[in-house]
Structures are given as C-alpha cells and as structure tokens.
Amino acid sequence: MATAQKEKQAQQKEFDPKIIAFLCNWCSYAAADLAGSSRLQYPSNIRTIRIPCTGRLNPLLVIKALNKGADGILVSGCHPGDCHYIDGNYYARRRFTMLKDLLEFSGVEPERLNFTWCSAAEGRRFAEIVRKVVERVESVGPWQGFLSEPDVVAEKEAGEIEDGEFL
Amino acid sequence: MIKKLTAEELKALLGELRQKFLVIAPFRVKQGRLTKVLYQPVKSEDQLSSIYLKEQPDASPKEYFLPRDDRLGEETAGADCQPEEWSDYPRLFLGVRSCDIAGIELFDDVFTENDFVDPFYQQRRDNSLIIGYSCQEPADNSFCQEVGINPLENENVPLMLYDAGEGFYLKVQDQEVLKRFEMLDMIEELPEVESSELEEIVRENRKNFSENEFSLERGLPFPEKEAFTSVDWEEATASCLGCGVCTFYCPTCFCFKFFWEEIEKNRAWDSCMFSLFTAHASGHNPRETQDQRWRQRLLHKFSYHPTNYQGSPGCVGCGRCVSKCPVNLDIRRVLDRVEKTLAGEGVKGNES
Amino acid sequence: MANSYKEITKELQEIAAEVFAEHEIKHLVGFGRGEFSGLTEPVFLKNPEEAERLIFQDDAAPMLSKYLLKYKPDLQAVVAKPCDSRALAYYISEGKISRDNLVIIGINGCPGIEGNTACQECDTRNPVIADYTVGEEMSQQELEAELEGVKYLLEDMTPAERKEHYSREFSRCTQCYACRDACPVCYCDHCYVESNQPEWLEEGSSADKDMIFHLMRTMHMPGRCVNCGACEMACPEGIEMRSMTTHLYHRAKELYNYRPGISPEQPTLFSDFDKEDSEPGFL
Numbered sequence: 001m002a003t004a005q006k007e008k009q010a011q012q013k014e015f016d017p018k019i020i021a022f023l024c025n026w027c028s029y030a031a032a033d034l035a036g037s038s039r040l041q042y043p044s045n046i047r048t049i050r051i052p053c054t055g056r057l058n059p060l061l062v063i064k065a066l067n068k069g070a071d072g073i074l075v076s077g078c079h080p081g082d083c084h085y086i087d088g089n090y091y092a093r094r095r096f097t098m099l100k101d102l103l104e105f106s107g108v109e110p111e112r113l114n115f116t117w118c119s120a121a122e123g124r125r126f127a128e129i130v131r132k133v134v135e136r137v138e139s140v141g142p143w144q145g146f147l148s149e150p151d152v153v154a155e156k157e158a159g160e161i162e163d164g165e166f167l
Numbered sequence: 168m169i170k171k172l173t174a175e176e177l178k179a180l181l182g183e184l185r186q187k188f189l190v191i192a193p194f195r196v197k198q199g200r201l202t203k204v205l206y207q208p209v210k211s212e213d214q215l216s217s218i219y220l221k222e223q224p225d226a227s228p229k230e231y232f233l234p235r236d237d238r239l240g241e242e243t244a245g246a247d248c249q250p251e252e253w254s255d256y257p258r259l260f261l262g263v264r265s266c267d268i269a270g271i272e273l274f275d276d277v278f279t280e281n282d283f284v285d286p287f288y289q290q291r292r293d294n295s296l297i298i299g300y301s302c303q304e305p306a307d308n309s310f311c312q313e314v315g316i317n318p319l320e321n322e323n324v325p326l327m328l329y330d331a332g333e334g335f336y337l338k339v340q341d342q343e344v345l346k347r348f349e350m351l352d353m354i355e356e357l358p359e360v361e362s363s364e365l366e367e368i369v370r371e372n373r374k375n376f377s378e379n380e381f382s383l384e385r386g387l388p389f390p391e392k393e394a395f396t397s398v399d400w401e402e403a404t405a406s407c408l409g410c411g412v413c414t415f416y417c418p419t420c421f422c423f424k425f426f427w428e429e430i431e432k433n434r435a436w437d438s439c440m441f442s443l444f445t446a447h448a449s450g451h452n453p454r455e456t457q458d459q460r461w462r463q464r465l466l467h468k469f470s471y472h473p474t475n476y477q478g479s480p481g482c483v484g485c486g487r488c489v490s491k492c493p494v495n496l497d498i499r500r501v502l503d504r505v506e507k508t509l510a511g512e513g514v515k516g517n518e519s
Numbered sequence: 520m521a522n523s524y525k526e527i528t529k530e531l532q533e534i535a536a537e538v539f540a541e542h543e544i545k546h547l548v549g550f551g552r553g554e555f556s557g558l559t560e561p562v563f564l565k566n567p568e569e570a571e572r573l574i575f576q577d578d579a580a581p582m583l584s585k586y587l588l589k590y591k592p593d594l595q596a597v598v599a600k601p602c603d604s605r606a607l608a609y610y611i612s613e614g615k616i617s618r619d620n621l622v623i624i625g626i627n628g629c630p631g632i633e634g635n636t637a638c639q640e641c642d643t644r645n646p647v648i649a650d651y652t653v654g655e656e657m658s659q660q661e662l663e664a665e666l667e668g669v670k671y672l673l674e675d676m677t678p679a680e681r682k683e684h685y686s687r688e689f690s691r692c693t694q695c696y697a698c699r700d701a702c703p704v705c706y707c708d709h710c711y712v713e714s715n716q717p718e719w720l721e722e723g724s725s726a727d728k729d730m731i732f733h734l735m736r737t738m739h740m741p742g743r744c745v746n747c748g749a750c751e752m753a754c755p756e757g758i759e760m761r762s763m764t765t766h767l768y769h770r771a772k773e774l775y776n777y778r779p780g781i782s783p784e785q786p787t788l789f790s791d792f793d794k795e796d797s798e799p800g801f802l
Binding site: 198199200201203235236308380381402405406408409410411412415416424426428433435436438442443446489491493494495496497499500503 | 553554555556558559560561562563580581585586589634636688691693695696697700701713722723724725751752753754755756757758759
C-alpha cells in the first residue's frame, strides 16, 4: 500500500465528524429513543436537536450549523403523509430540496447534507441512517467552511490590477 | 519651489521612495463586471507604470485612515491598548485630489480634536505623507467648487503634483514635513522651474471648470430648525433604498460602530442610512423612516458640521454618492429642494 | 422584436396623461432624467403636466415595484418592466398589495437594461399583468428563438469552481446590503440581517460572514426571485451573486414547474406542495 494512502487512512481514523441532527419530536426523536432502549449500536457522532416538526426548521439554521463548524447535517422527519401536523413535512420537503440544491451549487459536498424520513417505530432504521450518514461525512473529510482555501482567495481578493503604461 | 520631471523621472523618484514608504497609489482594478480606479499599495517596481492618475478614483483613501474593519486590541488591555504595529510604517499616498485631501482634513478635525484624540487615527495620520494631484477636468457629478474646494490647487499637502501633458510639475509646499520624512534631498535634486510655467497650466485647466449647472446659493451652515421642519424630506428622497453606499464611498463620512469578537474590540464602518444606526434596545427607533435618515445625512454635512467646525462644510462635493447610488438619487437635487424651500420660507442666508 | 427606448418613452408620455385623466392616483412612479446628473432615476409624478418627464432608457435599472409597498393604501400608477410586473403579481399573490390599488403601465417587448446579465436570459419580455401597455408585444416564438441555447450563469462550472468563484466575489462585499435593498421581493419589515435575537449574522466583515449573508439571502429567494438582476445591478462592488438565485429559479421550474409571479392567483412555492413532489438526494 502506498504511503499516501496509508496516511489518508490514518487521517480518516482520526477524523471524528461532528454531525448536527435535527430530529422531529414526533418520529425521528422517538426513533432515536427506541434505538437506544433497544440497545442498538450506532456511532456517537451525532448531536441531536429536537424540533417540533421538520416544517418548523428554519433552513437558515442548517447554514448556521455548518458555519459554526458542523461537519455534516442530518434532518429527519415523519414519512410523507404521517406528519403530526398533517402536512408540515410536505412543506419541509420543498424547502430542503431547495436548500440542498443551493448549498451543493455553491460548493458544499452533497454527502454533508442528509435529509430523510424515519418513523417512531423504526429504531433499527434510525441506527442504520446514522451509520450511513457518518460514513458519508467521513468520506468527504473535515468541513473547511463555505470558502475556498484562503490563499487561493487572498491573491485575487482586491481584484486584478490592470497593467498598462498610464504613468 | 517648483520642480519639473518627466514620467520616467517620476517613476524613478517613486521607486526610490519605495525604500522608505509603502507607496499607495490609484490603479485601474478589475472587479467583477466593473473596472474601478482604487488606491492600492504598490507591490513591485513594475507596477509603477500602471499607476492611473487620469480619473477621479472610485473611492477616497479614507479606508487607509479609518479601516473598514479596525482591530483595536484586546479589551483586557484597557487604557493601554495600542495601535497595531504595522501602522508605524510610513505610507505615501500619491495622487490624492483636492476633494479627498479636504476629506482627510475633516477627519483630522473630528478624530484629533482637543482632548479627544483617537490614537489609532493619529498614528496612521502621522505616518502618512500625501502627494496631492491637480484635477484637469471635473469628475462626473462633482460640485467641489460649490462647497469651497479648489480642484486645481491645495495648500494643505506638502507636495502637489500637476500633470503637464508631457511630464509633471511637482510643487513643494511644506519642506518641514519632507525633512521629517528625510526625503527633501531627493526632491531638491530635481531641476527647478519658474512658477509662471505652472501658473499657465493651472490657468489653462481652470477653463475646464466652467460654470456648474448646480450652485449652492446659501452660505453654510443651513439654519438647522427651519431646514429640519420645513423641507418635505419624504418627497425629496422618496427613491432612496437605504443601502448606505453613499456613506461608504463618501470621503467625509466617518461614523463607526464597535463590536467584540471574543475579547477583541473591533471598530467597523456604520452608516446613518441604516435603520439599525439609531435603533434602541427597547425597539424604539428615533429615525424610523428613510427620509429622516436622509435628513440627518444632509443636515449633518450642511448644518451640524459647519456649525461645529467654523463653517467648513461636511461635504467635499466629489460626486461619488451620486455616481454610486443604485437609483441615482442626486444630493444636488435634494440640496436644491432644501434651498428653494428655505428661500420660500424667508430664512436669511448666513453670509460667509 | 424588442421595442426601442425612444418609442417606449414616447408612448409612455402619452399614456401617462391618459392615466392621470382616468384615475385619481396618488402618484405615477416612473423613470425620469436627473436634473443635474442626467442619469435615469425613479420619479414620482403628481400631475399630468409632468407626464413629459417620463423616459425609458437603457440605464433604467431600479425596480419600481419596490416603491409601491411604501405607499400601498393609496391608488398608485407604475411603469412596469415585465420583471416588475412579475414582482407585482407576486405581491398580489402574497396579499402584500391589492390589485385594486394599482394602475400598471406595462412595457411590452422590453429591450432590456444595459449591463444587466439577467436580461440576456429573460423569459418574460411582456408584462404578466397590466392595465395599459406600451410597445408591441413580443411573440412567444421570438422569445423562444432568443432564448435558444442561452445558458444561465455558472451552469457549466463544477461546484468546486463555483466555491472558489464565490469566495473571490464575496471577499469584496462591504455589507451595504444594496442587493437586498434593491430586490423587489425583499420586503420584510424586519430583515434577518438586522435581527440580533437570534443573531443570524455576526458583526464584522470577513469573506466568511459575507458568504453566510449571501447564502441566507438566497435561501429566502426560491419561489420569490423573478430573476430581474436588480441585486447585481445595485452592487457597488460589482459582485456576481445572481447566479445563486438564478440557479434556484431554474431548479424550481424544473422540479415544481413553478415560476414566481407568473400570475397573481398562483400560490407561492413554499406555501404549497404536491404529495408527489420528488425527493432528489434524500436518504
């Protein structure tokens, strides 16, 4: 095995992603509970934030979470049709599609943005989701922020000076 | 003392001065869809020939004296808080026009007044040498002469540069300052000429500054109370969007705000055109609507500032606020409206 | 065929007089020439004698629809570019302003604005709502022919290239928020930018914070942005930020067949849903 590859592997082992999970109170949060009480194993990389409904999650919070240094995001709500508030997750679905699209367009890796549905009875599925999300985030490495490497930018920051014989 | 030098000689002089100074000069800079003329540090000898003096720069050099984002040091340092070291390095500004020089003078009035001296500003100012530049023709939307500024000559800088078409004239106005920066010898080496040669050029250029369509009839300051109440500000400034670009590009606007990053105190530009500028923590905002903010901006420049500083206007007539405004709201039109209203109200003009 | 500025100006002046005669309006919002600057600026005409001040020029970039909200209980007339008319239709669909309070003079076959890249990919060249129109309508075939092969901004770049592009562009942002102020569909009384409870944006200027501002602004835009390009035209630093909103504009069209402000009756993108909406990229 090449040393570079070895190094990469070592780095990946060291990388312990921080994932913010916005979980709907009525389903995914309960599923996380169920996974716990059923003694299902899943990685401890997620930091759970309980929200009343995915429809109530302000998309700006996702941007803010990444801005504050989260390596990945998981938003999980009730399956379409099962919303406690009848249609909150239908609204959320459009919003997240647009959010995901915008962030991916501007250079955030798709692996960091995870949206899914998980009912209160799906403890096993929840554990699987978390495993999958952690794997996805690990595959793209630590989050470096919304901007490119500073040195790429600094060079051109102030704009390009036009050469010419003006003086 | 008037010196004549060719473009090559000027470049050579600047090259020499680069040993002593960080030379900051206007360049044409490509920024997205715009090409602007901006003050930037000269990074290499080759860049000297790209210095662009022909047009009024898009922004005044004010951000070199009052940076957009000024780190003032850690709060724990208390009163011992010192300006950062980099500002010790002497800086030379080339090609600053009369309007921008007047803007810096206004900053001097405000930031180094009596007991209230801003050490950060003071240090930057003391380490700066300005070479003025004589305008050849008026910039777009400018009205400097209406606020008492002479675009062709300025006595308040140690050196003044005049473009003579072929070559330049350099007028030495303050030898003491040049001595302090140890650069008098360099200037004295240059060939001296008669002042009549320069006067001829100035006279010729003066012709380009003929009568302005806009004129300010009334002396300053504007009568505060009457202007405040009798002018229909809402009607005059209805199209304002409140973006504050006028104040950011204004050579005399100096309003700032403080904020903290962890324990580090920062100072950043603020603008009276923003709704948050006057918002209270209670939610009350004394200047609730955009026309009230406009009233503040205009009267600060034409009433409050002249009242506090012996009649000197808070506006240097560079015209940038008009050129930069996304809706082309013209301060001259608003001034015109104010003057007409005041004339109608029968308020006597202050003879100055 | 797009109409000429001259023809439009001439017709506008004629129709303005008509509007003043037929309606009891507070004012007519249009474009006029600056008294001293000679630049095109928004004007608020109060009486029919002023009708000849109206012009339409290639630098008539500001969106006049923005001003109507300021005086909305009154009957107002407005000169509306097609993009303006879409913004107005959007206001009506959101209940921001009543159709009965508007007299809209629409510009048919809009010739576009100098320097505005949005005009090159404009898909609405005739007003969607209007009481009066000037100029000849542009046919659908013509529009389609003009749009043939037009690509929207940064479509061909990779995400990494775009990231670098935005990093560079936003490093120049001075936080004047003129993009927001000029935007016809940014009309909140209390913008998230000015909110400090919660503090969405932290104080201070760094490219990082500016990027957050623009991402958050853009996130308010899907389903609203009418792709007029006013944000970019207003930017004093020449920052290219329209590609973000434009991208979402096109995505909403692809995914939900939704175009903001296309009719006053249309529900807004986020106040509506379809149970069969696709879930691209969901786990």
